[in-house]
Amino acid sequence: MTATDIDSAAGLPGSATAAERREKFLATIGKLDLYLNLVALGWLTPLLKIAAGEPARHNLKDVWRGLVLPLLGIGLFLALWAQTAPLVNTSLGAIPGPAQVWDQVGNLYADHQRERQKEAAFYERQDQRNDKLVADGKADDTKHRSYTGKPTYLDQIVTSLKTVAMGFLIATLVAVPLGILCGLSSGVNAALNPLIQIFKPVSPLAWLPLVTMVVSALMAGSDGFIARSFVVSAVTVTLCSLWPTLINTAHGVSSIDKDLMNVGRVLKLSWSSKIFKVVLPSALPLIFTGLRLSLGVGWMVLIAAEMLAQNPGLGKFVWDEFQNGSSSSLAKIMVAVLTIGLIGVLLDRMMLALQTMFTYSATR
Secondary structure, three states, rough: OOOOHHHHHHHHHHHHHHHHHHHHHHHHHHHHHHHHHOOOOOOHHHHHHHHOOHHHHHHHHHHHHHHHHHHHHHHHHHHHHHHHHHOOEEEEEEEOOOOHHHHHOOOOOOOEEEEEEHHHHHHHHHHHHHHHHHOOOHHHHHOOOOOOOOOOOHHHHHHHHHHHHHHHHHHHHHHHHHHHHHHHHHHHHHHHHHHHHOOOOHHHHHHHHHHHHHHHHOOOOOOOOOHHHHHHHHHHHHHHHHHHHHHHHHHHOOOOOHHHHHHHHHHHOOOOHHHHHHHHHHHHHHHHHHHHHHHHHHHHHHHHHHHHHHHOOOOHHHHHHHHHHOOOOOHHHHHHHHHHHHHHHHHHHHHHHHHHHHOOOOOO
């Protein structure tokens, strides 16, 4: 028997190959861990490590913390909600429990489907009528009208997302350049800091009347291509959400290592090159932290803004149900509350994912 045969019988090459595969698998799991955490699936990492052959003891502790305890917390909350909700009576009846709220989720989705069917039927009738006119030689009499049915709950979610996206985009375009200027120049920072401190704590309820009057004056001759309520809500979101990004950007830029700035001077980089090659890459983690905070503030502000501006989003949905006063209104309002919270979590995770993609460090 040769040495190779002895090694094969002892399983040395096979065991070495298995070990290499295990190490590669664990390395892959390590790379996936960050992305799994971004989508709240970090509890899968210890399970994958157990499958790769790591000791189960420590990994099961991670599963307990990452999966079992959160599920227990949610379960206890739902149980407490179900037990205490019937004990609280309002003018519209008892507070709905989880089962009643879930029923309204189904009802709202069914309403959405019915409205989409009505929309499809409307366009089908319009097309048939126009086709008949064309066949009769009356092509000039054809008309194309948009469906004007009531917005469904899903439509209102989309409207809210569009509004907060517009307000957040404007806030970012204003806050990041101003923050860079404040971080690079102590003079600019000294001039703007009092204004930042004054306007930062102002409530959206205080901004809204002023924004409404200004927008109404500027859009007095508008053809209605963009609804005033949408503009009012978006501008209010901008005014309330730009401050975290501005402050964090200024702090990030002012904290850049002076040696890096000196290198830029030695290389005689132009002002724009210095901004894009030195300042932004170094300050990006703090800029993204500000963006995450701004998006969260904007999403909270949006609901109040939509209530008062009557922008057809989630805020208006909550206000209409409150005014409606039907037996199902409380359950629908609670559906909206949970929806607002879940979307807020998803928006924050989205920003965290972008931060992970564009920076070397991200806070989980």
